[in-house]
Amino acid sequence: MNHPAPAAAIRPRRPFPAELLTALQAAFGDRVSTAEAVRAHHGRDESPFDPQLPDAVVFACSTEDVRTAVTLCARHDVPVIPYGNGSSLEGHLLAVEGGVSVDVSGMNRIVSIDADDLTATVEAGVSRKTLNDALRDTGLFFPIDPGADASLGGMAATRASGTNAVRYGTMRENVLGLTVVLADSRVVKTGTRARKSSAGYDLTRLLVGSEGTLGVITEVTVRLYPQPEAVSAAVCAFPSMGDAVRTVIETIQLGVPIARVEFVDALAIRAINRHSNLALAESPTLFFEFHGTEASVKEQAEQVQSLAAEHAGSGFAWATRPEERSRLWNARHNAFFAMLQLKPGCRAVTTDVCVPISRLAECVVETEQDLRGSPLPCPIVGHVGDGNFHVAMLIDPARPDELAEAERLNRRVVGRALRMGGTCTGEHGIGLHKMDFLIDEHGADGVDAMRAIKHALDPRNLMNPGKIFSYTA
Amino acid sequence: MNHPAPAAAIRPRRPFPAELLTALQAAFGDRVSTAEAVRAHHGRDESPFDPQLPDAVVFACSTEDVRTAVTLCARHDVPVIPYGNGSSLEGHLLAVEGGVSVDVSGMNRIVSIDADDLTATVEAGVSRKTLNDALRDTGLFFPIDPGADASLGGMAATRASGTNAVRYGTMRENVLGLTVVLADSRVVKTGTRARKSSAGYDLTRLLVGSEGTLGVITEVTVRLYPQPEAVSAAVCAFPSMGDAVRTVIETIQLGVPIARVEFVDALAIRAINRHSNLALAESPTLFFEFHGTEASVKEQAEQVQSLAAEHAGSGFAWATRPEERSRLWNARHNAFFAMLQLKPGCRAVTTDVCVPISRLAECVVETEQDLRGSPLPCPIVGHVGDGNFHVAMLIDPARPDELAEAERLNRRVVGRALRMGGTCTGEHGIGLHKMDFLIDEHGADGVDAMRAIKHALDPRNLMNPGKIFSYTA
Numbered sequence: 001m002n003h004p005a006p007a008a009a010i011r012p013r014r015p016f017p018a019e020l021l022t023a024l025q026a027a028f029g030d031r032v033s034t035a036e037a038v039r040a041h042h043g044r045d046e047s048p049f050d051p052q053l054p055d056a057v058v059f060a061c062s063t064e065d066v067r068t069a070v071t072l073c074a075r076h077d078v079p080v081i082p083y084g085n086g087s088s089l090e091g092h093l094l095a096v097e098g099g100v101s102v103d104v105s106g107m108n109r110i111v112s113i114d115a116d117d118l119t120a121t122v123e124a125g126v127s128r129k130t131l132n133d134a135l136r137d138t139g140l141f142f143p144i145d146p147g148a149d150a151s152l153g154g155m156a157a158t159r160a161s162g163t164n165a166v167r168y169g170t171m172r173e174n175v176l177g178l179t180v181v182l183a184d185s186r187v188v189k190t191g192t193r194a195r196k197s198s199a200g201y202d203l204t205r206l207l208v209g210s211e212g213t214l215g216v217i218t219e220v221t222v223r224l225y226p227q228p229e230a231v232s233a234a235v236c237a238f239p240s241m242g243d244a245v246r247t248v249i250e251t252i253q254l255g256v257p258i259a260r261v262e263f264v265d266a267l268a269i270r271a272i273n274r275h276s277n278l279a280l281a282e283s284p285t286l287f288f289e290f291h292g293t294e295a296s297v298k299e300q301a302e303q304v305q306s307l308a309a310e311h312a313g314s315g316f317a318w319a320t321r322p323e324e325r326s327r328l329w330n331a332r333h334n335a336f337f338a339m340l341q342l343k344p345g346c347r348a349v350t351t352d353v354c355v356p357i358s359r360l361a362e363c364v365v366e367t368e369q370d371l372r373g374s375p376l377p378c379p380i381v382g383h384v385g386d387g388n389f390h391v392a393m394l395i396d397p398a399r400p401d402e403l404a405e406a407e408r409l410n411r412r413v414v415g416r417a418l419r420m421g422g423t424c425t426g427e428h429g430i431g432l433h434k435m436d437f438l439i440d441e442h443g444a445d446g447v448d449a450m451r452a453i454k455h456a457l458d459p460r461n462l463m464n465p466g467k468i469f470s471y472t473a
Numbered sequence: 474m475n476h477p478a479p480a481a482a483i484r485p486r487r488p489f490p491a492e493l494l495t496a497l498q499a500a501f502g503d504r505v506s507t508a509e510a511v512r513a514h515h516g517r518d519e520s521p522f523d524p525q526l527p528d529a530v531v532f533a534c535s536t537e538d539v540r541t542a543v544t545l546c547a548r549h550d551v552p553v554i555p556y557g558n559g560s561s562l563e564g565h566l567l568a569v570e571g572g573v574s575v576d577v578s579g580m581n582r583i584v585s586i587d588a589d590d591l592t593a594t595v596e597a598g599v600s601r602k603t604l605n606d607a608l609r610d611t612g613l614f615f616p617i618d619p620g621a622d623a624s625l626g627g628m629a630a631t632r633a634s635g636t637n638a639v640r641y642g643t644m645r646e647n648v649l650g651l652t653v654v655l656a657d658s659r660v661v662k663t664g665t666r667a668r669k670s671s672a673g674y675d676l677t678r679l680l681v682g683s684e685g686t687l688g689v690i691t692e693v694t695v696r697l698y699p700q701p702e703a704v705s706a707a708v709c710a711f712p713s714m715g716d717a718v719r720t721v722i723e724t725i726q727l728g729v730p731i732a733r734v735e736f737v738d739a740l741a742i743r744a745i746n747r748h749s750n751l752a753l754a755e756s757p758t759l760f761f762e763f764h765g766t767e768a769s770v771k772e773q774a775e776q777v778q779s780l781a782a783e784h785a786g787s788g789f790a791w792a793t794r795p796e797e798r799s800r801l802w803n804a805r806h807n808a809f810f811a812m813l814q815l816k817p818g819c820r821a822v823t824t825d826v827c828v829p830i831s832r833l834a835e836c837v838v839e840t841e842q843d844l845r846g847s848p849l850p851c852p853i854v855g856h857v858g859d860g861n862f863h864v865a866m867l868i869d870p871a872r873p874d875e876l877a878e879a880e881r882l883n884r885r886v887v888g889r890a891l892r893m894g895g896t897c898t899g900e901h902g903i904g905l906h907k908m909d910f911l912i913d914e915h916g917a918d919g920v921d922a923m924r925a926i927k928h929a930l931d932p933r934n935l936m937n938p939g940k941i942f943s944y945t946a
Contacts, residue, residue, distance in 0.1 A: 116726060116831035159671040170669050172678070173646055186918045194827040195859045196643050197896035198632040198682055200903055200911050200941055201923040205645070205678030209671055226728030253589060255699030257730070296769045354667040358589035386668045423670035430673055438673050445659045449930065450674040456929035457922065468673055 006432055011466050013098035016055035020076040024058060024100070027068050031059040042083050042101035045093040046148070048347045048397065049432065054081060054095035059103050063179055063187060063218040069102050070216065071185040074462055081464050082212040084151030085127060088158060089350055090431025092211055096466035102216055104153055110134045111219060119176060119193050121221040124153025131222075140224040143168035146427065147336050153217040158429040159209030163332070166252075166385030167259045167291070168225060170427065175208050179219035183458035193221060206453070211429050212464035214457050228259075228291035232301055233325040236288070236313040237281040241265065241368055241380075243311040244284040245361040248384045250307045252357050256300050260289035261385040262332055265368070268339055268379035275338030276331035281315060286384075287332050289325070332381075339379045339392050346394040349406040353417035354388040354426030363420050364389060367413055376405055388426035415440075430468045438469060479905055484939050486571035489528035493549040497531060497573070500541050504532040515556050515574035518566040519621070521820045521870065522905065527554060527568035532576050536652055536660060536691040542575050543689065543935075544658040552938050555685040557624030558600060561631060562823055563904025565684055569939035575689055577626055583607045584692060592649060592666050594694040597626025604695075613697040616641035619900065620809050626690040631902040632682030636805070639725075639858030640732045640764065641698060643900065648681050652692035656931035666694060679926070684902050685937035687930050701732075701764035705774055706798040709761070709786040710754040714738065714841055714853075716784040717757040718834040721857045723780045725830055729773050733762035734858040735805055738841065741812055741852035748811030749804035754788060759857075760805050762798070805854075812852045812865050819867040822879035826890035827861040827899030836893050837862060840886055849878055861899035888913075903941045911942060 024032045033039070034056045043053035055078070058069045073080050079099025086093060095101065107123035108130065114120065115138045122131055127149045131142050144155060145162035154160075156178060161170035168174065177191025190203035207214055238244035241263075248261050264272065264285045273280055288304060290297040305316050319325045331338075340348055355363045364380065371378040371391065382389025391413055393406035414424045414437050424430075424437035439447050447469050454461075454471050461473040497505045506512070507529045516526035528551070531542045546553050552572025559566060568574065580596035581603065587593065588611045595604055600622045604615050617628060618635035627633070629651060634643035641647065650664025663676035680687055711717035714736075721734050737745065739755045746753055761777060763770045778789055792798045804811075813821060828836045837853065844851040844864065855862025864886055866879035887897045887910050897903075897910035912920050920942050927934075927944050934946040 114829065114831065116722070117829040118726065119829065159669075159675070161669055165669060169646070172669070172675065173642070182918075182922065186921075188919045188922055189916065190919065192896050192914065193829040193894050194861075194896045194899065195830070196632075196634055196638060196645070196827055196861065196899050198825075198898045198900050198902040199896045199907070199914050200682070200920070201687075201926055202632075202645065202675075202678045202682050203915075203919065203922060205675045206926075209673070209675050214674075226726065228728070249589070253591065253699065255701070292769075293772055295772055296765075299766055299768055352671075354669055356587065356590040356592065356666040357668070358587065388667075388669065421666050423665050423667045423672045425671045426667065426669050427671050429671040434672070441665065441672050442676075443662065445655075446661045446663065446676065447673070448659075449655065449661055449676060452929040453674055453679075453926055456925040 006435065011097050014078060016078060016098055017076050020072060020078055021056060023072045024056060027072065028058055033057045042093065042103065043095050045086055045088040045091060047089050047091040047431065047433065048349050049091045049094060052094040052096050054101040055098050057101045057103055059106050061106050063181065066102055066104070066181045066216050066218050067185050067187055069100060070181050073100050074183065074185060077460060079462055079465050080216060082153065082157065082216045084125060084154030085149065087148030087150045088154060088431065089428045090433040092158065092429060092431040092467060094432060104218065105151065107218065113138060114193065115140055117193055118224045119221055120224055121219060122152050123219055124217045125151050127151050128155065135224065139227050141227055142222055142224055144171055144174055147333060152220040152222065156208050156217050156220050157210065157212050159427065161383065161427040163260045163262055163383055165383060166261060167257060171208050172205060174223045175204055175220060176223060177204055177221040178207055178217050180207055180215040180217050182215045183460070183462045191221065211431065211467050213454060213467055214463060230294045230297040231289065231291055231325065232297050233289045233319045233328055234301065234316055235280065235285060235328060236308050236316045237283040237285050239283065239312050241284045242361050242365050243313065244286050245364050245384060247286065247308045247311045247313060249357050249360060251304055252385055254303065256303050258288065258300060258304065258385060259291040260287065262287040263382045263384040263389065264332065264335065265380040267377060268335055268381050271338040271342050271379060272331050272335055275334060275341055278331055287328065335381050336392065339394065342377050343394040345396065347397045348392040348394055349410060350390055350392050351410045351413050352390050352425050352428040353414055353422055354386060355417050355420045355422030357387045359420040360384060360387045363416060366416060367391065370412055371409060374405060374409055376402060378409065386426065387422065432467060435469055479908065484570050487551060489551060489571055490549050493545060493551055494529060496545045497529060500545065501531055506530045515566065515576065516568050518559055518561040518564060520562050520564040520904065520906065521822050522564045522567060525567040525569050527574040528571045530574045530576055532579050534579050536654065539575055539577070539654045539689050539691050540658050540660055542573060543654050546573050547656065547658060547935055550933060552935055553689060554937050555626065555630065555689045557598060557627030558622065560621030560623045561627060561904065562901045563906040565631065565902060565904040565940060567905060577691065578624065580691065586611060587666065588613055590666055591697045592694055593697055594692060595625050596692055597690045598624050600624050601628065608697065612700050614700055615695055615697055617644055617647055620806060625693040625695065629681050629690050629693050630683065630685050632900065634856065634900040636733045636735055636856055638856060639734060640730060644681050645678060647696045648677055648693060649696060650677055650694040651680055651690050653680055653688040653690050655688045656933065656935045664694065684904065684940050686927060686940055687936060703767045703770040704762065704764055704798065705770050706762045706792045706801055707774065707789055708753065708758060708801060709781050709789045710756040710758050712756065712785050714757045715834050715838050716786065717759050718837050718857060720759065720781045720784045720786060722830055722833060724777055725858055727776065729776050731761065731773060731777065731858060732764040733760065735760040736855040736857040736862065737805065737808060738853040740850060741808055741854050744811040744815050744852060745804050745808055748807060748814055751804055760801065808854050809865065812867065815850050816867040818869065820870045821865040821867055822883060823863055823865050824883045824886050825863050825898050825901040826887055826895055827859060828890050828893045828895030830860045832893040833857060833860045836889060839889060840864065843885055844882060847878060847882055849875060851882065859899065860895065905940060908942055
């Protein structure tokens with residue numbers, strides 16, 4: 001591959017003392033590995049960056065395991081990089097200073113499902129699909145659904161969201177508490193299962209989105225929701241992106257409690273049609289889903305259909321049977337992989353911005369005009385009910401010019417969103433890739449405040465160093 | 474009065490140098506006061522604690538004013554205590570180490586109402602009612618409604634909520650960004666107006682609930698909501714507290730998107746009847762409000778009415794006309810003042826806990842049995858859809874034995890909530906009064922992590938010292 005990490009993330013690797021490996025082997029036996037293949041698997045994520053391998057990988061089975069790994073690493077000043085399902089998108093998992101990848105995917109127990117409280121507590125390695133499978137007989141579900149079947153720990157760490165966020169919120173709103181191993185090996189439980197609290201600093205929300213830089217999340221308590229009595233889904237094509245997006249803006253402004261509303265551009269529809277064997281019209285398209293009672297779903301759908309009609313939306317196609325709905329939404333969920341097939345052998349440089357909803361039409365339309373001038377195929381998809389959209393810039397990994405072009409486009413997409421009062425990332429996080437944009441967004445003083453907090457909780461920079469912002473111990 | 478602050482909050486006052494007063498007078502002219510009456514007004518809140526006066530009060534008109542005050546105070550190592558509308562309940566505003574009260578109530582400009590984005594930005598001194606008055610012609614409203622007409626800055630600082638939180642969330646969910654003056658005089662804007670973001674540490678949520686101990690909030694950006702097309706309210710009496718609370722639990726578990734559901738015990742109903750000239754049945758009572766379209770409000774109301782009937786709820790009385798609804802809800806909102814009239818000359822020692830919803834019936838019923846054994850009148854009211862309730866223990870401020878009894882009851886109420894997996898405060902905050910309970914709830918290590926963050930952002934302990942947890946510079 002050919003996509004080195006950004007300059008800010010090129011850091012000297014720290015020494016990995018033989019005594020540490022011996023100590024890890026004594027503690028973990030065959031649950032510690034230095035095999036090249038294992039390290040390579042843990043030194044990458046779904047970003048286009050070249051892997052940077054950890055020195056060793058520990059497969060943790062418990063909070064106590066994580067604490068042991070952190071204690072031993074801290075003793076030797078060696079970094080710790082938490083690893084869930086490897087699906088992050090901005091280089092979060094690369095071992096830019098070396099260190100030990102602590103793989104929590106084996107921490108996959110459902111600790112408790114408290115159906116009466118609408119909460120569940122799971123180990124950090126439990127994935128969102130595993131949790132929802134476990135909930136099947138309770139009448140409840142967990143709504144946060146990033147594209148990948150990510151681990152709950154990773155989702156908390158990147159403040160993930162997905163298609164249901166417009167109605168149910170993101171990890172920020174849905175994590176009630178965490179168990180976390182801090183850099184000094186202390187284990188802290190943040191939050192209770194009460195729905196709200198004013199008791200002290202909000203450590204939960206500080207850790208949600210901290211991308212492994214403040215501690216290793218080992219358990220997550222989340223809110224659950226009753227399965228809606230009725231669900232209906234629909235898809236509707238529009239003559240232009242502006243028409244589609246304006247339909248969404250009006251839906252939000254009217255207060256329709258829509259559960260999902262996804263924008264997919266014509267190019268991405270073509271990819272989805274091929275990949276999922278569908279025959280959707282190859283125009284800018286909205287996917288809708290409505291949750292509620294039979295009556296309220298019907299009412300919401302009528303409201304939205306009427307707004308869509310005002311913006312020349314056509315062919316409002318309904319999917320009310322569960323298998324039809326699944327087919328439609330699986331197609332949307334697989335859009336990322338479908339898009340990769342638009343250009344054989346490509347990798348995607350993805351970007352992710354979010355703007356105030358009133359600027360969304362302008363932002364998406366300007367972005368599309370800009371992308372049209374590029375030789376790269378650049379489909380756009382988005383959780384537009386939140387003002388959030390993604391561009392996937394499909395590059396040949398062997399061609400540095402295409403990479404440079406993708407990065408140029410990325411800078412323009414992000415710069416435009418920031419100028420419109422938005423954020424440089426709606427849900428993917430900063431990782432290695434957006435460190436400069438973080439300063440543009442929060443200002444040097446804001447990032448300095450973050451750095452002070454990092455220093456307070458991890459003065460020696462043991463926890464996932466080199467991510468989010470520059471920090472030197 | 475006779476209610477000294479808890480032992481942990483009895484701290485030596487810091488020197489207040491004459492040079493500082495001179496410098497403040499040079500900067501603020503007649504907007505700085507050392508008059509006894511002004512200082513007395515700013516050295517108290519709605520808690521029962523004896524006032525502790527600041528050395529001076531500065532009336533700030535802008536973020537720049539706040540920055541100047543903080544800069545001058547920091548130069549002389551003098552504390553800064555932010556003051557909004559003075560309505561906090563746990564001693565947040567007492568100048569336990571002396572210092573300067575920075576009154577932001579004059580910062581009452583609406584900076585912007587972005588109706589298309591469903592957001593507003595206001596100066597920290599704007600109260601919730603002022604904001605809602607300004608929104609009147611937009612078709613939008615701001616739902617967070619603590620009992621008092623608190624300032625938005627104060628509401629953010631205490632992570633306030635109120636009666637609408639069950640549907641619309643608390644300040645935690647509804648603050649999108651803040652402007653804050655940090656202890657080192659830097660001004661930081663946290664967050665954008667985008668609905669979600671994964672860009673860096675969540676400084677917004679860290680500051681929300683920090684009770685002035687990390688900085689002075691000067692502007693607040695909040696989410697707004699479309700006024701519901703239809704609203705209906707109802708009141709229903711139950712034979713027992715358990716019946717009332719179980720109706721609520723089932724409503725939540727069923728996923729009915731109820732906008733408000735308030736519990737008021739028989740004693741509090743008696744107080745409300747007298748104060749608001751109503752004739753409600755003097756039994757445990759629920760106040761409901763439903764928001765939505767005409768059809769969905771009707772449907773929600775039918776669902777809840779049917780649940781209430783299963784728990785022997787009777788006399789389901791409807792208020793659909795706006796003036797009837799206002800009368801009902803004003804009565805609920807004035808419950809605190811109504812309850813004070815149950816015992817002439819009394820003060821209320823209030824407490825505030827929140828438990829997982831499944832434990833709510835057990836917690837409220839046990840609490841009521843416990844209170845029944847006390848000589849003090851102790852009405853219970855609660856935002857029970859969140860699992861949150863309050864007890865007001867009415868004491869004669871001249872009688873130390875009644876104070877001791879109230880504190881004994883408070884310890885029992887909080888201890889019970891913590892044992893049931895709840896929090897020591899759902900919405901009032903820690904202030905001076907619940908510092909020990911914070912340790913019980915979060916553990917010493919959790920509170921240490923908070924202390925480390927305090928040290929990172931305010932190493933010299935300038936910002937509202939002596940609150941939330943002990944900290945020595």
